[in-house]
Amino acid sequence: MALVAAALLGATGCSTSYEKLDGEPPAVAQSPEYVIGPGDAVNIFVWRNPELSSNVPVRPDGRITTPLIEDVQASGRTPTELARVMEEKLGTYVKNPVVTVMVTSFQGTYDNQIRVVGQAAEPKIIPYRDGMTLLDVVIAVGGLTDFAAGNRASVVRRVEGEARQFNVRIDDLINGGNIQANVDMMPGDILIIPEAWF
Incomplete structure (x- = not known):
């Protein structure tokens, strides 16, 4: 379990040390503005x-190409920044162009997934979508396998620059109907669902 979390954190550029805590993961302040990422589709209206x-589409390298303009960096910018x-x-x-950028298909940056x-x-x-919870995430991945240990699942989250791991109780939420187990998810979270011991 710790190796999986460490490998994932290393792959995402996070520190490989983490603190394991019980209880609900703390909220993390987030930017209210959407940041464009590779895989998004944007409508450029002139x-x-x-x-x-x-x-x-925003290419895997984060750039877009439009009529007259090639290879503009879109990833990492808000729609308004890209429009400017x-x-x-x-x-x-064009004399005094006025551009509006609308994101029509969303993937976001890795930090927002x-x-x-x-x-x-x-x-x-x-x-990530605003207001997303643990239940939303479990539904999005089609639930758990028959071999999952849902109550031993955990969330790895960056808190004040440090990676921390928190226990979550998916079985209690899904099978027991315990709505208190439905915690808020944040951009950049990693949900780890271990295999049950038989």
Whole structure:
């Protein structure tokens, strides 16, 4: 278990040391603005210039290409920041361009995703959504396998720059209907679901 958490934290650029605590994971302050990430799709609307407007994917390298403008860094920017960059670049070709960027398909940056590993029916990365809870995450991965030890599951979270691991009780939530076990999830969380011991 500790090796899995350490490996995951190393892969995501987090410290490999963590503190294991019981109880509900603490909330982490988060930015209210969405940050574009690879895999997102963005609609670039250029006012009065429909031929320059387009709906484009954000490539794995974090860049986009639109008519007249190639290889603009989109990942890591908010839609408003990207719109200002596009206006600056289009200014070479268009007088006083006005650009609006709308995200039409969401993946987000790795810092804004939740990873689920272990005995989930479909372990995967899930884009974080505001207000997401443990129940939402379990539903998104299709529940647990027959071999899961849901009450020994844990969440690894960055708290004040340190990675910490907290116990969560998925069996109590899903099978026992204990709504108090439904904790809030945060961007960047890793949910680890171990295998039951027989």
